[in-house]
Amino acid sequence: MSGAALRIEDRDSFVLATLDRPEKRNAIDLDLIAALHELCATLEAVPRTLVLQGAGANFAAGADIAQLRERRADDARAGINTRAFMRVHALPMPVIAVLDGYALGGGAELAYSADIRVGTHALHIGNPETGLGIIAAAGATWRLRELVGEGLAAEMLLAGRVLTGEEAHAAGLITHLLPNGDDALAVAITIAERIAKLDPAATQASKRVLRAPRNAHPEIDLAEQAVLFDSPEKERRMTAFLNRKQQR
Template sequence: MTEATGTPAVRTEERDAVFVITIDRPEARNAIDGTTARALTAAIDELEARDDLVVGILTGANGVFSAGMDLKAFARGDTPVIKGRGFGGITRTHIKTPVIAAVEGYALGGGTEMALACDMIVAARNATFGQPEVHWGIVPPEGGMVRLPERIPRNIALELLLTGDALPAERAQQLGLVNHLTDPGEALTQALELAHRVAQNAPLAIAAVKRVVNERTAFRDTEALCDQDQYVTPVLDSQDAQEGARAFAEKRPPHWQGR
């Protein structure tokens, strides 16, 4: 094990062949702004560049995975999307190393989308997933609309996407979204145990398994994400999207205009 390193917003730590990436913005419930997205991108690049790292874990500090996009930063014109890499530098990146999401507390909006971009999910029983974007005049363009219907039944995914309702971890496991449930505070411990069970195997075999399994969906996901942009961009550029962000920042109900 090595000493944790990284930026104030993102910490990294090596646990033998496992690379733990921790989002650490407790003042914003680990919401992602531009600075955090760039730090996550750098952490993923380090994971991918090093042959001695076999498995990655993405988690959040202080009992929260991520509240998603920092809407206050978005209202100021800051973006958590890295060109060509997606939300947090993760959601549109083809990561060759297996990555496990260790989820405590909220994983909402882009938080759910980052978890969906991981290969496996370990969640505490108090964890909550959800795509609440419709509440704020936007949509989940970084995998929510593409990956969620592939991971759980389509009709359930549509209900969650159209209502913005939350998905508790126990229900998420019943639907097949979550691999393992843990007691609160134990998601990272369980994810590390799972990661070390993977990491003890032959690196070339691990890489081949991930490549074969993911190539069945990676191209389709990439194509679908690009295709959806023609519908998503007008929504994200709309006056309603700006109104939703302002309403969130001002803690008031939004007033929709449909434009």
């Protein structure tokens, strides 16, 4: 599956999706939103790890301002970008974002929807929406405080602070800081290949538990573990582990 706005590659152990509007710094338009929904439908039906990157030297410089300027109250209530990013966030298997260059506004919010973020020294990430007369309503206001803490989130959302790659790494917003996009993609691929070696059911259960609200614990953990404890894959993997240990 591929389209003009989003290029999809099947890499066996994961799916690589590239935002492909480099002439617009991969600005997020309606075609890209439609392509994200189509991709999510595929990954919901057949769960795979997703690696997201931007073509060229940027992840996504924001929403397409020309389209955004024409949106009105009903469009805001429809949550055009919001619903797509929530769907990405809710995918069964992990989502890894490779962040290079600009990841601003809607581009940053798409990045926040990932489970793991890998970035570069050239990264600039943040939410300058108030300078355009709107708010960051596609995930930043409720995800960013969990990712970087209340104080830094407030400065990014209320004062338009944009983080460099080094600052994003220090804040824990990205977990790896690399010299360039190729190196960042290589690290993301290594993580995706590591995930592919793990039990998919256990990985999906871990993601559900990780995303659950605090008041759902420990009941949700115990319920998920109960299912896994009776799984043939748990028996197979633990038996193989014990056999390897005996052979040492």
